[in-house]
Amino acid sequence: SLSLSLSLSLSSQAFLDLDGVHADHALELLYDLDIRKEYDTLFHRYEVLQEFEDYRITYALIKFPPGVWNRDIVQANAKRSRDGEHIILYKNAEHPDQPVTSANVRAATIFSGSIIRPQANDSESCTLTVFLQTDVKGWIPARIINYMTGKSPGPWRDSFLAYYRKKYPKSD
Numbered sequence: 170s171l172s173l174s175l176s177l178s179l180s181s182q183a184f185l186d187l188d189g190v191h192a193d194h195a196l197e198l199l200y201d202l203d204i205r206k207e208y209d210t211l212f213h214r215y216e217v218l219q220e221f222e223d224y225r226i227t228y229a230l231i232k233f234p235p236g237v238w239n240r241d242i243v244q245a246n247a248k249r250s251r252d253g254e255h256i257i258l259y260k261n262a263e264h265p266d267q268p269v270t271s272a273n274v275r276a277a278t279i280f281s282g283s284i285i286r287p288q289a290n291d292s293e294s295c296t297l298t299v300f301l302q303t304d305v306k307g308w309i310p311a312r313i314i315n316y317m318t319g320k321s322p323g324p325w326r327d328s329f330l331a332y333y334r335k336k337y338p339k340s341d
Contacts, residue, residue, distance in 0.1 A: 179301070179302070179303050179304075179305055179314070180300075180301065180302045181299075181300070181301055182298070182299065182300040182301075183297075183298070183299045183300075183322040184296065184297075184298050185296065185297040185298075185299070185322055185326050186288070186294070186296055187294060187295050187296070187297055187326075187329070187330065187333075188291075188294045189293060189294055189339075190293075190294060190295055190330070190333055191287075191292075191293055191294075191295065192253055192254065192255060192285045192286065192287045192295040193253075193255075194333065194336075194337060195255075195285045195295050195297060195333075196248065196250070196255040196257070196285055198329065198332065198333060198336075199257060199283060199285070199297075200248050200257060202215050202216065202217055202227065204332075204336075207332055208328045208329055208331070208332035209325065209328065209329075210328070211231060211325070212229045212230065212231060213230045213231065213232040213239075214228070214229065214230040215227065215228070215229045215230075216228050218243070218264045218266050218267060219264065219266075223247055224245050224246060224247035225245070225246060225247075226243065226244070226245055226262050226264045227243070227244050227246060228241065228242070228243050228264070228266075228267045229241065229242050229244070230273065231276075233309070233313065234313060237309055237310065237313055238273060238274045238307060239272075239273045239274070240273060240274050240275075240276045240305055240306070241267070241273040241274075241275055241276070242261075242275065242276045242277070242278060242303070243261070243262045243263055243264050243267050243275075244259045244260065244261065244262055244278050244281075245259070245260050245261075245262040246258065246259045246260075253286075253287050253292075254284070254285065254286045254287070255283075255284070255285040256282060256283070256284050256285075257282055257283045257285075258281075258282040259278050259280075259281040259282055259301075260278055260280065260281075261277045261278040261279070274305070274306050274307045275306060276303055276304060276305045276306055277303065277304040277306065278301075278302075278303055279302040279303060279304055280300075280301075280302050281300065281301035281302060281303065282299075282300060282301075283297060283298065283299050283300075284297070284298040285297055285298075286298075299322065
């Protein structure tokens with residue numbers, strides 16, 4: 170008997186200069202899921218399942234076009250801050266409130282995170298470094314992978330900045 174398992178691991182990184190965005194505000198917009206849902210359209214559903222003292226467990230659902238199974242993911246994520254710099258780390262997790270079901274394909278976070286640093290020449294601006302390595306499990310057509318990864322990080326950055334400017338308008 171032959172068993173065939175297809176799995177695709179996606180890795181990417183991005184370096185985004187967020188001019189006029191203070192590092193503390195960038196952390197808030199990235200880590201607060203109620204805020205993030207306002208501008209980040211990648212996730213159809215994104216929620217905190219459980220909070221602990223120094224980390225939390227989250228659930229996310231990503232909808233794909235017809236013909237491709239939707240993906241969901243459960244992650245442990247934690248944030249740390251020191252000297253005006255912030256780190257958010259994500260790793261794969263399980264939680265009884267979101268067991269694996271046949272409705273979606275359960276992706277797995279291999280290692281992902283964000284680093285937020287004030288820019289050296291402008292403390293009111295920051296640089297966001299994003300890195301991710303995810304096993305999306307199963308098959309996804311290359312054209313859809315290219316489309317979804319091609320949408321990021323530019324449009325995501327634009328959406329982030331538009332929301333930021335609405336939330337923190339300049340008082341010139």
